[in-house]
Amino acid sequence: MLSKTQKEKQVFIKSYGCQMNVYDSERMAEALLPMGYKSTPREEDADLIILNTCHIREKATEKIYSEVGRLKPIKQKNPDLKITVAGCVAQAEGEEIIRRQPLVDILVGPQAYHKLPEMIKNYDKKPVALDLDQSGKFDWPHRGTSNTVKVSSFLTVQEGCDKFCTFCVVPYTRGQEYSRPVAEIISEARELISSGAGELVLLGQNVNAYHGLGQDNRSWSLADLIWKISELPDLQRIRFVTSHPNEMTLDLMTAFRDCPKLMPYLHLPIQSGSDRILKLMNRKHTQAEYVEIISRLREYRPDIAISGDFIVGFPGETEEDFQETLSVVEKVGFIKSFSFKYSPRPGTPAAERVQVDSDIQSERLQRLQNLLTEYQFAKQKSMLGKHCQVLFERDGRLEGQLVGKNEHFQVVFGQIPVSWIGKVGTMKIVDANVNSLHGELVN
Numbered sequence: 035m036l037s038k039t040q041k042e043k044q045v046f047i048k049s050y051g052c053q054m055n056v057y058d059s060e061r062m063a064e065a066l067l068p069m070g071y072k073s074t075p076r077e078e079d080a081d082l083i084i085l086n087t088c089h090i091r092e093k094a095t096e097k098i099y100s101e102v103g104r105l106k107p108i109k110q111k112n113p114d115l116k117i118t119v120a121g122c123v124a125q126a127e128g129e130e131i132i133r134r135q136p137l138v139d140i141l142v143g144p145q146a147y148h149k150l151p152e153m154i155k156n157y158d159k160k161p162v163a164l165d166l167d168q169s170g171k172f173d174w175p176h177r178g179t180s181n182t183v184k185v186s187s188f189l190t191v192q193e194g195c196d197k198f199c200t201f202c203v204v205p206y207t208r209g210q211e212y213s214r215p216v217a218e219i220i221s222e223a224r225e226l227i228s229s230g231a232g233e234l235v236l237l238g239q240n241v242n243a244y245h246g247l248g249q250d251n252r253s254w255s256l257a258d259l260i261w262k263i264s265e266l267p268d269l270q271r272i273r274f275v276t277s278h279p280n281e282m283t284l285d286l287m288t289a290f291r292d293c294p295k296l297m298p299y300l301h302l303p304i305q306s307g308s309d310r311i312l313k314l315m316n317r318k319h320t321q322a323e324y325v326e327i328i329s330r331l332r333e334y335r336p337d338i339a340i341s342g343d344f345i346v347g348f349p350g351e352t353e354e355d356f357q358e359t360l361s362v363v364e365k366v367g368f369i370k371s372f373s374f375k376y377s378p379r380p381g382t383p384a385a386e387r388v389q390v391d392s393d394i395q396s397e398r399l400q401r402l403q404n405l406l407t408e409y410q411f412a413k414q415k416s417m418l419g420k421h422c423q424v425l426f427e428r429d430g431r432l433e434g435q436l437v438g439k440n441e442h443f444q445v446v447f448g449q450i451p452v453s454w455i456g457k458v459g460t461m462k463i464v465d466a467n468v469n470s471l472h473g474e475l476v477n
C-alpha cells in the first residue's frame with residue numbers, strides 16, 4: 035500500500051541476455067512496488083528506466099551507450115527521469131559509464147539489486163553499487179506481488195561461476211558460485227505457485243553445481259532440491275538451466291528417471307566438439323565424455339531431449355576442429371541449440387590470443403546452423419500425428435489461440451479455450467515448423 039505522501043510512479047525495465055536477467059528484472063519490479071513504482075511498457079511514460087544489461091557477447095558496452103543516448107529526448111521532457119544501468123555491463127565497466135554518459139544516474143551490478151530502493155532515493159548523488167557478495171540480493175519482498183508471475187516462472191537457485199572457461203565473462207561479472215539455502219527457495223517456490231506458476235524453471239549459471247544449505251543443516255545437491263520442490267502440491271513441472279557436463283551427477287540422472295515432475299529436457303552446452311579446443315576453453319572434458327554423459331542420461335530417461343550451446347571460431351580453431359563440432363551434432367541430435375561466433379571479452383584469457391578471421395567464423399556459423407536446423411526440424415516433424423502433454427502458458431497471436439510447451443520444451447500452438455491456461459492438456463500434433471508445433475486438444 036502506498037502512503038498518502040507517495041505518488042504513483044512508473045518504471046520501465048528492459049532486460050537483455052539470459053533468463054537470470056529476466057528473473058532479476060522481475061524481482062526489481064517487485065522491490066520497487068512499495069516505493070510506488072508500477073511497471074510500464076512505454077519508456078516515454080517512465081519516471082525510472084532500468085537497462086538490465088548483458089555482457090556475454092559482442093559490443094555490449096557500445097550498445098548500452100547508444101541505448102542511453104537514445105533516451106536523451108525523454109530525459110529532456112522529464113528532468114526527474116532517473117536512468118539506471120544495471121547488470122553485467124554495469125559490473126564490467128564500472129563508474130566509467132557515468133563518466134562517459136552523464137545521463138546515467140544510477141549504476142548497479144547484478145548482485146547489488148537489493149540496494150536499488152535506497153539508491154533511487156539518493157539518485158542525485160549518482161550512486162554506484164558493484165559489490166559481488168550475493169547473499170543480500172535475495173533478501174527482498176515476497177514474490178507474486180506485481181502480477182509478473184507466469185505459468186512458467188523462473189526461480190534463481192544459484193548464482194555465479196567458478197569454472198573460468200577462457201571465453202566467458204560470467205565469473206567476473208556475476209562473481210563466485212553461490213547457492214541459495216533450500217528453505218529460502220522453497221518459500222519463494224510456494225509464493226510463485228500460489229500466484230499461478232505451474233512450472234518452475236530453476237536458474238543458475240551453473241545450476242547443477244548447486245550445493246545449498248538444506249533444512250537438515252547439510253549441503254543439498256540440485257537433485258535433493260528438485261525432489262523437495264516436487265513435493266509442493268500444485269506444482270506440475272520442474273526444469274533447470276544451465277548445466278555443466280562435469281556436474282551431471284548420478285542423483286540427477288536418477289531424478290530424470292524417477293521424479294515425474296522433472297521434465298525430460300536438458301540444456302547441456304558443449305561449446306565445441308574438438309578436444310583440443312575444449313582444452314583451450316578450459317572446459318575440462320572431452321567430446322567422448324560429453325557423448326557418454328548423453329548416452330547414460332538416455333539409459334536413465336530414454337526420451338530425454340538435449341539442447342546445447344556452441345561457439346565457433348574460438349582462437350586457434352581449425353577446419354579440422356570445426357569438423358569435430360559438426361560430428362558431435364550428428365552424434366547427439368540436439369532438439370534445439372544456440373550457436374555463436376566467438377566474441378573476445380575484455381579481461382578473459384582467450385581474448386588475448388590470435389583470433390580467427392571473422393569471415394571464416396561467419397562461414398562456419400552458417401554451416402553449423404544449417405546442420406543444427408536440419409536436426410531440429412527433423413525432431414519437430416517426428417512429432418506429427420503423435421500425442422504430447424502441453425502446459426498452456428498464454429494467449430497466442432491469433433484469436434482463440436493458446437501457446438504452451440510440451441515435455442520436451444517444444445512450443446505448441448492450438449485453438450483452445452482460454453480456461454486451459456495453467457493446465458496440462460493432451461495435444462495431437464497436426465503441423466510442424468522449425469520452431470513451433472500446432473496441435474489439437476484430445477482431452
Ligand code: 5AD
Binds near residue numbers: 091203305374
Ligand atoms: N563468445 C561467444 N559466445 C559466448 N558464450 C559465452 N561467452 C561467449 C563468448 N565470449 C556463449 C556460450 C554460453 C552461452 C550462454 O553464450 O555458448 O554457453
Ligand code: SF4
Binds near residue numbers: 197199202203239278
Ligand atoms: Fe561461463 Fe558457463 Fe563456463 Fe561458467 S561454466 S565460465 S558461466 S561458460
